Each structure stands twice: as C-alpha cells, then as structure tokens.
Amino acid sequence: MRFLSLSGFNALKSALLLAPLVAGLAVVPHGQPRRYDLALTWEKRAPDGYERDMFLVNGQFPGPLLEFHEGEKVEIFVENKSPYNTSIHYHGIEMLGTPWSDGVPGLTQIPIQPGCAFTYRWTASQHGTYFYHSHSESQVNDGLYGPVVIHPAPGTEKPYGLITEDARELKAIEKAEAERIPLLIGDWRHMTSEAELEVSRNSHIEHLCFDSIIVNGKGNVNCLTPEQQQPLITPGQLGLLGNLSLTSKSCVPAEGLAALSDMIAPVKANISAIPPDLFGECATTTTAGEVIAVTKKKCDTLSPGKWVVFDVIGALSLHTVMISLDEIRTYVVAIDGNYISPIPADALLLVNGQRYTILAHFVTPKKYTLRVSAVSDPQILFGHATIDYQAHGQPQDSSPSVPSINERGMNLTSDVVIFDGMHAALPFPADAHKPSADVDATYKVTMGFGRSIAEFVFNGTARPSTDNGNGNALPLLLSPQPGLQDNHTITVPSESSWVDYVIQVTPGNPPHPIHVHGRHFYVLGSGVGAFPWSTVAEAQAELPAGAINLNNPQLRDTFVTPASSMTELSWLVLRRASDNEGVWMIHCHIQSHLQGGMSMVIQDGTDGGIDVPEEYRAYQCKAQ
Ligand SMILES: *[C@@H]1O[C@H](CO)[C@@H](O)[C@H](O)[C@H]1NC(C)=O
Ligand SMILES: *[C@@H]1O[C@H](CO)[C@@H](O)[C@H](O)[C@H]1NC(C)=O
Ligand SMILES: *[C@@H]1O[C@H](CO)[C@@H](O)[C@H](O)[C@H]1NC(C)=O
Ligand SMILES: *[C@@H]1O[C@H](CO)[C@@H](O)[C@H](O)[C@H]1NC(C)=O
Ligand SMILES: *[C@@H]1O[C@H](CO)[C@@H](O)[C@H](O)[C@H]1NC(C)=O
Ligand SMILES: *[C@@H]1O[C@H](CO)[C@@H](O)[C@H](O)[C@H]1NC(C)=O
Ligand SMILES: [Cu+2]
Numbered sequence: 001m002r003f004l005s006l007s008g009f010n011a012l013k014s015a016l017l018l019a020p021l022v023a024g025l026a027v028v029p030h031g032q033p034r035r036y037d038l039a040l041t042w043e044k045r046a047p048d049g050y051e052r053d054m055f056l057v058n059g060q061f062p063g064p065l066l067e068f069h070e071g072e073k074v075e076i077f078v079e080n081k082s083p084y085n086t087s088i089h090y091h092g093i094e095m096l097g098t099p100w101s102d103g104v105p106g107l108t109q110i111p112i113q114p115g116c117a118f119t120y121r122w123t124a125s126q127h128g129t130y131f132y133h134s135h136s137e138s139q140v141n142d143g144l145y146g147p148v149v150i151h152p153a154p155g156t157e158k159p160y161g162l163i164t165e166d167a168r169e170l171k172a173i174e175k176a177e178a179e180r181i182p183l184l185i186g187d188w189r190h191m192t193s194e195a196e197l198e199v200s201r202n203s204h205i206e207h208l209c210f211d212s213i214i215v216n217g218k219g220n221v222n223c224l225t226p227e228q229q230q231p232l233i234t235p236g237q238l239g240l241l242g243n244l245s246l247t248s249k250s251c252v253p254a255e256g257l258a259a260l261s262d263m264i265a266p267v268k269a270n271i272s273a274i275p276p277d278l279f280g281e282c283a284t285t286t287t288a289g290e291v292i293a294v295t296k297k298k299c300d301t302l303s304p305g306k307w308v309v310f311d312v313i314g315a316l317s318l319h320t321v322m323i324s325l326d327e328i329r330t331y332v333v334a335i336d337g338n339y340i341s342p343i344p345a346d347a348l349l350l351v352n353g354q355r356y357t358i359l360a361h362f363v364t365p366k367k368y369t370l371r372v373s374a375v376s377d378p379q380i381l382f383g384h385a386t387i388d389y390q391a392h393g394q395p396q397d398s399s400p401s402v403p404s405i406n407e408r409g410m411n412l413t414s415d416v417v418i419f420d421g422m423h424a425a426l427p428f429p430a431d432a433h434k435p436s437a438d439v440d441a442t443y444k445v446t447m448g449f450g451r452s453i454a455e456f457v458f459n460g461t462a463r464p465s466t467d468n469g470n471g472n473a474l475p476l477l478l479s480p481q482p483g484l485q486d487n488h489t490i491t492v493p494s495e496s497s498w499v500d501y502v503i504q505v506t507p508g509n510p511p512h513p514i515h516v517h518g519r520h521f522y523v524l525g526s527g528v529g530a531f532p533w534s535t536v537a538e539a540q541a542e543l544p545a546g547a548i549n550l551n552n553p554q555l556r557d558t559f560v561t562p563a564s565s566m567t568e569l570s571w572l573v574l575r576r577a578s579d580n581e582g583v584w585m586i587h588c589h590i591q592s593h594l595q596g597g598m599s600m601v602i603q604d605g606t607d608g609g610i611d612v613p614e615e616y617r618a619y620q621c622k623a624q
Contacts, residue, residue: 025067025151033073033121036066040144042082047143048212048219049285050190055082055134055144061217062184062315063146066132068124070153076120078112084194085111085468088120089135090148091353092336092557094519098122099477099582100616102517104135106466107583107601108477109619111136116621127152128337129311129355131184136467138193138317138591143217145315147182150337159339159428163331163359172302173309173359180309180357181292185350185372186214187319187381191278197595202273204452205261206592208318209251209279213372213383218290222382223282224250229380232408236377248282250380257378260453264508267452289385294362296391305363306389309333316352317591319374319381320511320560322409322418323348326369326401330358332419336520336556338433341426345419346404347411349375352513353558353589354421362389366397373409376510382407425554433555435522435575440496442535446569447561447588447598448506455596456588461487462597477583478617480606490586492578494605500524500536501574501586507567511560512593514572518584518604521576522553526562531571539573548573558589581605 028034041056057063068074078088089103101120105111112118127150134144152158160173187210189196196207212219224232229246240252240260247253258269296306310330312323324347331342334357348356362368367388374381390396404416411418427433445459455462473479484491492499501521503514524536525548533539540548553575564570583606587599 025069028072031073033075034068035075035077036064037077037079038063038088039079040082040086042084046287047214047217048188048221049287050211050221052190053192055139055142057144057146061143063132063144065146065182066148068150070124070127070150070156072124074120074122074124077117078120079117080112080114083114084136084139085113086134086136086139086144087111087118088132089517090120090122090130090132091515092130092355093122093148094126094580095122095517095582096125096580099518099580099584099610100612102582102584104517104585105468106470107475107585109475109616110469111467113621118619124150126150126337127156128334129313129357130337131313131315131355133315137465138197138595140315141189141193141196141317141591145184147184147311147313149180149182149311151178157429159333159342162342168302169307173307175302176307176309176359180311182216182311182313183370183385184216184313184315185321185323186217186315187317187374188212188214188219189317193591199274199278200454200592200595203254203270204267204454205254205257205269205271205274206454206596207278208257208378209247209249210318210379210381211249213321213374213381215370215372215383215385216290218287218385219383220287220289221283221285223248223284224380232380232406234377234408240377246380247280249280251279252378254279257453264449265452269453289383291386291388294387294389298392305361306391308360308362310358310360312348312350312356312358314350314352314354318352319376319379320349320351322373322375322405323350324371324403324405325360325387326371326403328360328362328368329417330360333357333359335421335425335554336558338520338555339428341428343419343425344417346416347409347418349418349420351421351511351558351560353515354513354556364397365389365391365394366401368401369403371403371405373405373407375409380407426552427555430552435524435550435553436498437550439498439500439536439575441492442500442502443490444502444504444531444534445600446504446506447512448509450597454592456593456598458587458598458600459487463488463599464597465595476601476603477610478612480583480603480610482607484603489601489603491603492605494607496578499576499578501576502531503561503572503574504531505561505564505570507564507569509564511563512588512598513558513560513590514574514586515558515589516574516576516584516586518582519577519580520555520557521574522555523559524548524550524553524573524575526570526572528562528565528568528570530569531573536573536575578604581610
C-alpha cells in the first residue's frame with residue numbers, strides 16, 4: 001500500500017466496494033478494461049499420453065482462465081505465433097454492441113494470420129460460465145480453447161436460498177462461487193484437425209472416432225477387448241454395426257458408416273482414403289488424469305462440509321457425454337450462464353457447446369471419481385478425473401468411490417437422478433427474463449445430410465467455409481448485404497425485435513447442437529414429425545398444451561435438435577431477440593458438421609449499415 005498514490009488508492013477502494021474480492025482477480029482501476037494477453041503457439045504435447053502437435057495458449061492447454069466481474073470492459077490481445085490462420089470466439093458472450101469482437105473469420109474479421117495480432121474489446125455484460133475457442137476450421141480439435149468466467153455483480157439474486165436457509169452455509173456457497181472451478185470436457189483425437197479434414201474430403205465420410213475423453217486437458221486412452229465392449233454396446237450401435245464388430249478404439253468401423261452413406265447419400269464413401277489408425281489401432285496409455293484438490297482448512301468453519309462450484313463446459317468436438325461425480329448429488333444452478341431454480345442431479349447430460357454450473361457438497365474426505373462417458377452411438381468412449389477432498393484434522397477415507405453410471409453413461413442403480421437438460425429448467429428468479437409473446441417474423445429452415453455423410457446442409461445447402469477470409473471481399477460485417485435472403489443468409493430487418501427460428505431436421509439425422517452467436521435464445525419447444533405450421537402461434541393452437549412453452553422456457557445459446565428417426569423429421573423452435581445489430585452465425589457445434597457446411601448467417605438490423613470502429617474497419621495484420 002505504501003507505494004500507491006492517493007488516486008490509485010481511491011480507485012482501489014471503489015473497486016473493492018463495487019465487487020467482492022475474488023481470489024486471484026487483481027483490481028482494475030474503475031472504467032479501465034481488464035486485459036489478458038494470449039499467445040497462440042503450435043507445439044508438441046501429450047494430453048492423453050500420446051504426443052502430437054497442437055495449439056497452446058500462453059504455453060498451456062487448456063488456455064488460461066479469463067475471469068471478469070460483470071460490467072467490466074474487456075480487452076484481449078491475441079498474438080498468433082502458430083503457423084495457422086486463426087481467430088478467437090467467445091462462446092455464449094452476447095457481444096452487446098461489439099459484433100466486431102465475435103471472432104468469426106470472413107464474417108466479423110479477417111483471420112489473424114501467422115505473425116499477426118488482434119485485440120478483442122467487449123463488455124462483460126452477463127455473468128456466468130463461457131469459453132473461448134478458435135472459430136477457424138476445426139482448430140477446437142487441436143486444443144485451442146479455454147474457460148471464461150464472469151462473476152455476478154453485487155446484489156445479483158442467486159438461487160442458493162432454495163438449497164439451504166442456513167446463513168453460514170449460504171456464505172460458504174457464495175465463497176465457493178467466487179472460487180468456482182472450471183471443468184472443460186473434451187473428446188480428443190491424435191490426428192490433427194488439418195489432417196482429418198483432408199482425409200474427410202477424400203473419404204466422403206464423417207470420422208466418428210476419437211482417442212480419449214479429456215478433462216481440463218488431461219486423460220488417457222482406454223482400449224477395450226471385445227469381451228469388455230460386448231455389454232456396453234447400445235441398440236443404436238448394433239443398428240450401425242450390422243454384422244461388423246467394433247474396432248479396437250470401440251468405434252463403429254468406417255465400413256459401417258459407408259453402408260449408412262450408401263443408404264442416404266449420392267456421393268459414395270471411399271474407405272481406402274482412411275488411414276487405419278483413424279478408426280482402429282488402439283494403444284492404452286496410463287497417463288494421470290486431472291486431479292482437483294479441494295481442501296477444507298482449519299479456519300474454514302462455515303459449513304461442516306465443503307461446498308464447491310464447478311463450471312462444466314462442453315468443449316467437445318462431437319460426443320454428447322454423461323457426467324457424474326461418484327457418491328455426490330449435485331445441484332445444477334445455471335445453464336449457459338443463466339441461473340435456474342436448482343435441480344438435484346447425480347448425473348448430467350452434456351451436449352457439445354453447453355455449460356452447466358453445478359454445486360457439490362463434500363462431507364467425507366475422499367478421492368471422488370468424476371466419470372465422463374460418451375452416450376453417442378458410433379463409439380464407446382469414456383474418461384475420468386478425480387476430486388481429491390481433504391479436510392483438516394480428518395483422515396481421508398481410502399476406499400474407492402462408488403459410481404452412479406457406467407462407461408456408456410447408463411445409471412447403475414434405479415435411484416440415480418439424471419438431468420438431461422431437455423425439460424423444464426425454471427429461470428431464477430422466476431421473473432428474471434421471459435420471451436416476447438409476439439414475434440415479427442418466422443424463419444423456417446431445414447438441416448440434414450448433404451451429398452455425402454461428410455457434408456451437412458442448413459437451408460438446403462452446405463455453406464462454404466469463410467474461415468480463411470472471404471476471397472478478396474471484406475468480412476460481411478464491414479460490407480453487410482441489405483435484404484439478402486438466400487441459402488446461407490437470414491436477414492432480419494431493423495424493425496423486427498423478436499424472431500422465431502423453426503429448424504426441421506431431415507430423417508436419419510443425429511441430434512445437432514445448435515449454437516447461435518450474439519443474443520441467446522429461448523427454447524420454445526421441440527418434437528418429432530414435421531412442423532407444417534407457418535408460425536408458432538398456429539402450432540400452439542393445434543399442438544397439445546405444453547408443447548410450446550412461452551411461460552418459462554430455457555434461455556440458452558446452445559440447444560440440441562431431437563434425433564430424427566429414419567422416416568420422420570424432427571423440429572426445434574427458438575425465439576430470439578434481434579436487437580443486437582451484427583452479423584451472427586447460427587450453426588451446429590459438432591466440428592465435423594460445421595466443417596461439412598452446417599451453418600447459416602443472421603444479419604440482425606444491418607440494413608442501415610453498422611458503425612464499426614476505425615480500429616476494426618482498418619484492421620491489417622499488426623506485427624507483434
Ligand atoms: C455382412 O453383411 C453384408 C450385407 O449387409 C454382406 O454383404 C456380407 O457378406 C456380410 N459379411 C459377413 C462376414 O457375414
Ligand atoms: C479413394 O481414395 C484413394 C486413396 O486416397 C484414392 O487413391 C482413390 O483414387 C480414391 N477412389 C475414388 C473412387 O475416389
Ligand atoms: C436406471 O434407471 C431407470 C429409471 O429409474 C430404471 O428403470 C433402471 O432399472 C435403472 N437401471 C439400473 C441398471 O438399475
Ligand atoms: C438452395 O437450396 C435449395 C434446396 O433447398 C437448392 O435447390 C438450391 O440449389 C440451393 N441454392 C444454391 C444457390 O445453392
Ligand atoms: C489466411 O488468411 C488470409 C487472409 O484472409 C488468406 O489470404 C490466406 O489465404 C489464408 N491462408 C491460408 C493458408 O488459408
Ligand atoms: C432459404 O433459401 C432460400 C433460397 O433457396 C431463400 O429464398 C429462403 O429465404 C431461405 N430461408 C431462410 C429462412 O432464410
Ligand atoms: Cu450437427
């Protein structure tokens with residue numbers, strides 16, 4: 001304190017008054033942005049015991065936690081020291097008034113080329129759990145991601161009073177929230193995304209096979225013998241397998257996917273283009289997984305146990321996973337950064353791109369296993385991490401923790417409570433937010449397979465990638481196209497303030513996690529069969545009561561379409577405010593579907609042009 005000037009001291013004081021002290025978060029003078037510098041490099045690492053080339057951020061994988069107080073200005077300086085064009089997207093951040101910092105090459109910026117730097121500026125206008133990741137090609141699969149946490153502003157109403165009324169326990173929960181721990185869940189491959197993309201273009205097949213599940217960038221390869229695989233094979237998997245067997249990576253072999261391709265796509269699969277190690281050739285590794293130490297200190301007397309808040313982040317490439325912390329019934333308290341009325345759960349279904357904030361209470365000191373099991377049909381894939389709970393003065397129970405789920409994510413007993421995220425999750429407080437009862441427009445689009453099972457269409461057509469720029473054209477944000485309605489673009493005029501998106505998925509499709517940039521959306525409903533109505537109001541008049549929820553729907557940025565059967569369509573209806581001018585992507589968050597063309601662009605209120613700051617309008621590669 002001795003060296004602090006008086007004005008510095010006042011700024012410090014006001015910052016302290018405004019925001020409760022959060023461990024590890026330095027004070028930023030009032031009104032100044034909180035700045036992070038991220039250096040992207042391409043180096044060798046072995047997250048699951050197998051060494052490969054991958055992205056690191058500041059020498060780390062996953063990238064460092066970006067932590068803010070709600071309301072703060074944000075400045076993120078990204079230096080690209082890798083050999084690839086890239087960009088950084090802040091998944092789930094609404095980018096209110098800063099569409100130029102959304103990080104989508106070809107749409108909101110030109111890619112950050114090797115040797116160049118780019119500064120993202122935005123406001124942390126929401127609180128909760130998010131993550132940053134590359135939006136170029138499938139670089140997420142090369143490890144270019146990291147967590148973002150925005151601590152709620154003082155006075156924010158929180159749902160913890162519905163869990164306990166004990167003031168000391170509540171204080172302990174508040175403390176746990178301030179010290180929240182990210183759990184980034186990933187599915188990992190040994191082949192680089194660039195090599196995989198090349199193979200995919202030649203094989204005309206989606207490569208539904210991974211090497212491991214990693215938690216916070218750590219895991220190991222688990223190979224199963226046919227005897228071990230047998231009891232874990234699901235009916236859906238049997239359907240894909242026919243008379244084939246799972247590979248040593250426990251994947252439906254490429255031949256099985258080729259047979260599917262023959263049934264539904266005109267462009268034939270070419271299996272000989274697939275190197276054998278992509279689907280087969282498994283070698284078990286025994287790398288240590290992530291271990292998170294949770295310690296109850298002597299002075300920590302608020303609660304007889306220890307409350308911990310985890311931010312579960314679906315930094316996945318493909319798989320949908322079931323997550324369960326042995327012996328602990330957690331509470332789900334937020335979805336995609338929005339508080340909900342707490343939902344108790346022993347196991348949680350996590351879809352690619354979604355986030356859940358969960359609260360756990362530890363009583364017995366013990367090493368608890370966190371299990372992560374893929375539930376998708378094409379592969380048996382699982383991993384784990386450990387929560388090492390120690391309490392001062394108490395011996396640690398050395399018995400292994402008892403699982404609630406198996407390697408396929410199925411409950412092992414009938415009392416396991418599963419939260420699948422598909423049904424009611426009430427906003428907290430109940431009147432926190434609500435969709436408009438009326439909309440100004442309804443846009444109906446279909447999505448599904450394209451000409452091969454490596455190509456995916458949104459509104460009839462696969463959208464060509466603009467990941468390496470837009471030819472010689474400026475990014476769309478700098479040259480918006482008024483009124484454009486085509487296979488790749490939905491233009492919502494400025495007059496429209498609320499809009500419905502009706503997505504119909506063609507038969508034979510897996511669930512698609514739909515992610516929208518900019519404003520979050522309300523999930524009004526989903527179902528199997530066609531959606532023949534032209535508006536939600538018409539649908540509501542004919543569908544059974546409750547099929548469309550306008551009262552308390554989930555507010556999210558990622559939600560999954562129902563799996564369609566081989567003969568029927570399925571549908572998903574999203575209602576979204578279009579009051580945030582910009583050029584926003586709507587896309588499937590499965591990397592292979594996105595790289596296969598499953599995306600569209602929403603121009604929100606761009607008809608009058610957008611006043612892009614000179615810094616972004618005139619951006620050219622800045623040397624570091
Ligand atoms: C597997 O089934 C396919 C047809 O679905 C058939 O052509 C092939 O001969 C069968 N293979 C074996 C080993 O039974
Ligand atoms: C299939 O892939 C192999 C290996 O890349 C290539 O040599 C062959 O020409 C391809 N066949 C067809 C029909 O494209
Ligand atoms: C899993 O849970 C369901 C629903 O409670 C139950 O019917 C089923 O028997 C459980 N599975 C096992 C193996 O106990
Ligand atoms: C747009 O999609 C339709 C199918 O919905 C297709 O017939 C048409 O060729 C596509 N247009 C372009 C320009 O690709
Ligand atoms: C990288 O981006 C620049 C600018 O858009 C583009 O001209 C170049 O072709 C891209 N490089 C690669 C390897 O795609
Ligand atoms: C889908 O593409 C067609 C052009 O094929 C276009 O007329 C229509 O407006 C698009 N639909 C939406 C919702 O943008
Ligand atoms: Cu998809």
